[in-house]
Amino acid sequence: MSAKRPQEGSGQEVRAAAARALAPVLSEQGSLAGLDEHSVIARDRGLLKELCYGSCRRLPRLEAIAGKLLKQPFKKRDQDVNALLLIGIYQLLYMRIPAHAGVGETAGAARLLKKEWATRVLNGCLRRLQRESETLVAEVDRDESAALEHPAWLLNALKSAWPEQWREVVAANNEPGPMTLRVNQRVNDREAYLARLTDQGLDAHLCLHAPDAITLETPCDVSQLPGFAEGHVSVQDEAAQLSAALLGPAIAPRPGAQVLDACAAPGGKTAHLLEQFDIALTALDSDNQRLARVDDTLGRLNLSANLIHADAAERDWWSGTLFDAILLDAPCSGTGVIRRHPDIKKLRRQSDIGQLARLQAAILDNLWGLLRPGGTLLYATCSVLPQENAKQIDAFVARTPDARVTTPTDVAWGMASGYGRQLFSQQNSHDGFFYARLKKQPA
Template structure:
């Protein structure tokens, strides 16, 4: 479906002149309308993370519609946003089944009104009458009151005939799994016995996992601080520096967060440092460094090494800098904003002992944290990504000393980006494989031919792949 740029309705245009006369609803906060606005922006190509960050950090953010909401209303808007993204393909299938004729491309906002209404009816404890009436009210706020009867009829029919409607759709894969068909097909091809569990896990809420800065405090002592501050948490069963919060919390309220004692990072990428086998006085490269979590973990585990981090995006490089300054203010990292494959533009000519290579990928392993991936990612994206990964892998391998270790990593569960990528690489190069410590390896249900494939939800981790490669010599 083609998407036109969305113009906010009057209720999202805030009054700049206090003397201006407006209708009451124009300045009343509406969490459903804010969630709808976010959903439309996602369909225009914006990421959820950027949208939510911009609503609170951009210039004039105090006037942003989302910030006119109370904390409870903002939580409701986010719940609707994330829920509609997780179950978008399922809810869209229901909507298309109920509509007598599809909405025109210019009325994408109306399709999303139906999706938000269906989500509330199916998954939330919102009273049915409120979910329906508020959805109908959105058509007025969108200046499309002509559609109110359609919205009302579709939602009321679902309310009356829910079981029959869902039974009639039970053989639809997009209804069953709420993923685009190409992802379902690819996972079934790659992991026949795992596919349904991966799809199910992708629709769950991911736990909030922290990495304790053990230069500041031990994991055990930090867990004690959390308990003292009424947080329920436990040590992660696999990653040595990780802590799992029972309930997601505002990071800025966490003990020691602002002073650098802890950061947010899933447990799976924390395993990369274990494969790197770090030691003092080594020369190390983090070749695709954003968002900087693994860069920081390298600095944490081995302060006495020479570390270079390369990142293509200036904005993301700035975020890395801010993170490292908060966590490791007394340490140095040579941060370079450059295309890592354009080696002549940034490399000083000295080979590296260790290289971490977390390449651009489909992000198919982190859908539960970023459900907008199911809307943004297309099947045609995969081969170009594979080619970029191969190019980066070949270029950085040339920068590794004989006897050095390179760790290749993705947040993908597609074999094309992982096992197949490494299989192709081993045909071009002589390599030795590096294993995780046995105490970690035995806790993983690894099914990869090369390296380690972690599936979403395994030991509370995100989907992630990592493979340690040692250059002979």
């Protein structure tokens, strides 16, 4: 007799969906950016996201425990089964899911992957974890990478760069980031919008550093945000919102200023600049699909920009008109936003950092030639690694005689780091970010 197929919306279905989403991450062939929350019924979407993001957040420890439970690793073609085991471990150690569901539904989900043979393996491993969890966790936690839930190369890089701050950075990386909003000042001020949130029963508080930012006490679906569909508010981290304040002095006195947002997708900073200033903005990105997200964002906010699909390291897209200001939100390791993109722990490699630094340098050199004398370039990354940040800007200034540093020193956020300012992820606050502001000296 064949096994009875679970009903739609069963615990097995959501776990199978999570395994399918995680398998490309584990094989380093994809990321959680493509997670389809609509692959499960509405009631299971929160659980699907928690299983995927939570398992990635704790992955170094989960993989170490899996290694203790298995007699031999799964074959490459069985990364979906491997994902089920990691999801099962995550549920037993970190979630308030009854153990019988964490074990039974996870093991049973293998049938939906057409791998019924794996149900017995998964059931045995997870039941052993139930019996021996304290011993197994203590064993794997002898390795610092497992105990702190970060890849060893990244731990070493953080310790070397930030001997006083690295433990706080690691702790913040291991917790979900808060949901922060950016109030559209063209529509209302943030105190008024805070009152609207309160009326909706959504508790929130004003952020300390970004003047348009509000952080919710508990994240919610954007459909619950008053005026979201009408463009009254957007979701954007507080650190990312600082770019508009940093570019403001260069473009506010120049109505109609020509501004370039290089590497613009998904468009949060693009939109913020257009909400704040009356400018002619060009938004550039090398990824056409991500550029479409910029278009969607601007459409919701009733804003417009010149969108160009092109490489910021090249000039074949440029009309020849010099820009008054350039925002370069450079491609980077994302080590400042690991808590929002925990698959970085699996997908990023130490060798990537040098490659990214060389790309950043090429883009910087290229874009500097598109800036008018007297214009301002703001360099930004969501990284906490000096090779992409302070060292990058140090080297650029050294080889660029007409670059003058104007990064503010009298701000209450971040810390001085070379010619820029470094922010670290803060629990219940902003992400990790780096900013350096440069002015092009007239000839």
